[in-house]
Each structure stands twice: as C-alpha cells, then as structure tokens.
Amino acid sequence: MTSYLIRNARILGGEPQDLRLKDGVIAEIGTGLAADGETVVEAEGLIALPGLVDLHTHLREPGREDAETVLTGTRAAAKGGFTAVHAMANTFPVADTAGVVEQVWRLGRESGYCDVQPVGAVTVGLEGKQLAELGAMADSAAAVRVFSDDGKCVDDAVIMRRALEYVKAFGGVVAQHAQEPRLTEGAQMNEGTVSGELGLAGWPAVAEESIIARDVLLAAHVGSRLHVCHVSTAGSVEIIRWAKSKGWDVTAEVTPHHLLLTDELVRSYDPVYKVNPPLRTEADVLALREALADGTIDAVATDHAPHPSEDKDCEWAAAAMGMVGLETALPVVQQTMVDTGLMSWAEVAERMSFRPAAIGRLAGQGRPVSVDEPANLVLVDPAYRGAVNPDAFATRSRNTPYRGRELPGRVVATFLRGRATVLDGELV
C-alpha cells in the first residue's frame, strides 16, 4: 500500500503541519517530517479536514442505474471530499429488507472510493403503512442505524411513534422527510410571492414545520432519537432550537443548496431549480446559515439526487425534483459559511464530518485528525475560484443548479483509510 507524506497542510485551518499516512492510519503529525519512501503531497496553502460524511444521498442503485450507480456516486463523493455517504432507501426495489441494504453495502465496498452506509426504509415500500424489518436491517452486514422513508414523509403519527420507539433497541435513528402530504398535494415550489406570480402550486413552510413540531414532541414523549432531513425554513429552525433547548435528542441537517439558492430562481421555470423541499426565500436562507453556525442544525447533507437529462429537459410540472450535490457541497459551504465569516474550518469539520458520523453511528469515520486515527482526509484549496463545469463531474447525472456559477474552493485530494481516491483534483 502506498504511503503518503503530506507537507504543510493546515489541519482544520491551523498552522501548517506535515502528516504521514501509513497502513491506513495517520502515523505521524509534525513539522519538517522527512520522507521515508512515501509519495510526497505538497499541501502548501491547503486545508486538511477529516474525510467528509454525508447523511443523505441517493445513489439510485438498484433500479435507476441510468441516473447513478453506487460506483459513479461514490466516485462523485470522493471528488467532493467525502469518505462516507449514506444511501437513501428509495431505490427499486426499496431498501426495506436486509437483502437490499446488504446489496447496496456490498456495492459500496466493491467501489472502493467511499464507504457506503445504506439507510433502511422505515415502512415497507415507503408506503407509510407497515414497519419494515428494521431489526433485520440493523443486524445485517450493513449494520443499518439510520432509517428513513425519505422522498416521502412518515405522516401517520402512530407509525412514526412506533418507529421512534422500535429503533431504540439498536441505537437507531429515524430521519424524517418532513412534508405534510395533504398540504403539499401537487406542490411545485415554495408557497410565497413568487409561486403566486408564477402560477405554480405552493409547498408552504407550514407543511414542513407542522411535521417537525409533531415529531420533536413524539421523540420527547418516547425518549428516542429523531433526525430531521433537509431543514429548509426559518420556522423549522425555531422549532428545532426549542426542542434542543429542552434537551431532547433531536438533530437536523441542511443541504448546501438551501444555504445558497432562493425561490427567485424559479422565475426562469428551469427545472434544474426544482427540488424537494423547494428553494425558499432569502430570509430562510439567512436563518439556515445562522442555525448551522450556532449548531442548531448539526450537519450539512447534500441530498444528492441525480436524474437523467430527460427528467429535467422538460416543462417545470413534468420535471423530477432534485439536484446533484456531492461535487459542489464543500465549495457552497465555503462560500456561504466560511467566506462569510460565519464558520471556521474547524466548524466545517464538525458539521460535515464529526457530527454526521456521530448521528449515523459510523465507526472509523468522522474521527479527529490525529495520530493513530484512520487516515480519512480531504485536502482543500480555499483560494481556488472557478466556474462549475458539470461536464467534468464524476456523477452520471448533470442536474446541477450551479452550471457556470463561480464557486470558491476545490478538493485537491481525498484519502480513504490511507489510500488516495483523489489526487490533484482527479480520481485515482
């Protein structure tokens, strides 16, 4: 196995130091380390972060290999600086059995670019009616700890209560896609002044907030762990902040696109901006940034949602919801959180690696950058500026809202247990 000597990297944005990666772990950290047969990586000016961990991706395999496979998705993840991603359960077939989650887990192992942690469905077929065999998925080789019907809301209060209770037996967490279905029938975009003008059916903030309010109360009542997926409104932030102030075990994630983009972009009717939950208002964006900075929101999660071009090359109402995000996540977080002075690089490591790994109960991921820890690392060039070029993406799909947009920062190298998956910005 190749060993690496990384020279002059600023660990979590600190003073330049050298790191020796050997046998899958960080063997030595210091200054002026001498190369001992290792491949030297000059990291002058680069930030070293723990390998990023994503709580929320859609890798589409099995079933929609035309949009993404575990292999292409993990290659995109590596290029984005991730060393572990959670793969959501809304595949075909749905990941609601030990068999399917083990298949996805095995495909991740075979890819070698990034650990893949399958998320198990809460209910059979994501139908919201009958609990899936959560225990079997937890006990499987995939060791599932995060359960979600993402894409659909577990809207039945009794099913949600039971799921929250049941996963306590094996340290699981229910990750809720908070969307009250009746309030969002036919919804096309955020309900606000823009939807009114455009004549597109609205997805009101209250449809998200009412479910989160109910779920934090349920989680408190049964003493279980709740994770809220892709928080998108200022009101949701208030509810989560209140739940945390009570000491309840509630965590939350925000997507990069909700930290940057607003529903004003929908005026173009370009479906590349169609996503669920929808892009909200400037006030929501600012509240989400503040909440991520103060820790009310625990983690950044991409909700990477690849779609084939024909599902976006159409009129708005016919288009699929979702955006790819793995390869642009860190640049967007740098622009919205770091370059604005809201967060340090150490806090980026917290929100994009330590916390998501802890929420997902991942062993060997989201570990400190210190000696004897697994060598899961990403080197970032924060001075880089460049326009997003989707044609260079590793993901199979191109449905990015950032085409041509200038974003700061670039992942220069990614290491998974001491092996380089990305060097000089290219897949190894």
Place this chain on the structure above:
Amino acid sequence: MKRHLVSTADLTRDDALLILDTTEEMAQISTRAVKKLPTLRGRTVVNLFFEDSTRTRTSFEVAEKRLSADVINFSAKGSSVSKGESLKDTALTLQAMGADAVVIRHSASGAPKRLADSDWLHGSVVNAGDGTHEHPTQALLDAFTMRRHLNPGRGKDLAGRRITIVGDVLHSRVARSNVHLLHTLGAQVTLVAPPTLMPFGVDSWPCETSYDLDAALPKSDAVMMLRVQRERMNAAFFPTQREYSRRYGLDLGRAAVLPDHAIVMHPGPMVRGMEIASEIADSARSTIVEQVANGVSVRMAVLYLLLGGSEPAITTAASPTEEHTK
C-alpha cells in the same frame, strides 16, 4: 417588439400601445367584405395545443388565416404527444418542419417560457394560456375592449380607470396577465375573491385586493367576472355554488349599483347563474361577445408585430392593405 409574447409583464407601455393601436387597424379589416391581408403569406404558424380550448384555438386560427399564414393545428389529442412524447421532442419536430411561430396552450405554468428560452426551436412563441400563469392575448383583448369603451383613441391608455376583477384569481391566468398589463396602462385594478381563492403574496402585486364585492362595484369603470369551476368546492375553496353566487356573483341587484358607463366583461366560457346572472351577461353593458371579436383582431396584431420582424408596424398607414400590397 420582442420576439416572443410569453407574459404581459414583459410589455412596456409603448409595446402595449403599439399592439392596441395595431389592433385598431386589424379590426378595420374585419369589417370588410374580404377579411384578408397577405402579410404572412408563406409563413408557417403552428397552433400547439396541449390542452383543449376550441375558443382560443379558433380565434388564433381565424387571425392567422386573415393574415394569410399557413396554419397547422397540432393538438395533443391524436398526436404523438398523447403517447408520451416530450415538449422538447415536439418542439424539435416543429422546428424541423420550419415553424415561424408557435402558439402554445399548455396545462403546465411556464411551458411557453421554457419553449422560448430553449434552443429547441427558433420561431416566435406566443403564449395562448399556460396553466395558472398567464394568458397574454386575453389580457390584450380585454384592454383593447376597455379602451374602446372607456378612453377611445389611438395612443390612449387606461390611466385612472378603475377595473374590478372578480372570482377565482388563484387559478386564473387571465387575472395575472390583466394585472400586469392594466398596471402598465395606468389603470387601477382591484381583485375581489374569497380569501381561499386569492393567491399567496397577492399583497405584493400592483393592485388592490378586497373580499367585498359590494364595496368595489360602485367605483368600477369595468368589472370582469372570472369563471369559477364548480369542482373547486370539492377542494374546500368555498362551501357551495349557491353561497359563492350569493357573495361573489354579479346579479341584477349588484349590477344596479355600477356607474352608468361601466361595462361588464367575461373572458368566457362563463357559467351562467354561478359567477354571472344571464340577464347581466346579455345586457347592454356586457361586452362579452365584443371581446370575442376583438380577440381575433388582437391576435392578428400580435402575430403581425412578432413576425413582422424589423419591418415598420402599420401605425401610420390608414389602410394596412395598401402598405403591404406595394
């Protein structure tokens, strides 16, 4: 003029007045024995209707034929569209066939803008109604009708005229297009609807809003009744048809409080007895049939101006025929 007509919000005051003045010219043609201009001879106009609308399609078709265009009616029913062909592939097909203009009606808001902004086809796009978004030629024919009654003459706008639009504003593309255009022309618009049928964020629109029809009527120069679909009550927008009619229908009693000069409009198709009483729809102050006639003239003007390209509009010539037979 711009190359497309997608939204009345894109029209400047000068654009709008040019269309209305050109419409006056076109209206003269319609009074002649031979109702035809050679203007668009050899040009191909496609009426691309993804949604049934015999009234609008026929109006466009008459307008196109009076301008001597080659007209193709491409309707979703009985075509590849009903077999799942995408908007993109339909557009590429029309482009390959050499369409100079596409008049599109679609149930999805924004479909015409998508078509205009894409590189799928290069001809002019005319929005003939998209979802619950806009219906620009309807608003133009409404403004033309209002101007004839309330401030007649070339170059005139609707400054200070008070227009009340009543009904299902939430789902109305006619209301959206009218609010933009009437505001541009200087009119004061009041939208009247039950709160459930008022769009979210309507406070930011360039108009007044009210839940009280009786308060709005005495100060209206024109009142436009919008169609209200009976099935809306199934989604709890209002309790019953009768309750809606009692609170928001234009009946004889309400019409009596209108100023003498006020006109009553309806974009059609109307539900008699629901939003408007038959006696009012058929009364002297009703412009409903006139609106249909004006629709042909407005659509002629729009197609003429869009496809005329850099050629001068017929704003000075007394007879458009002369200018274009030279």
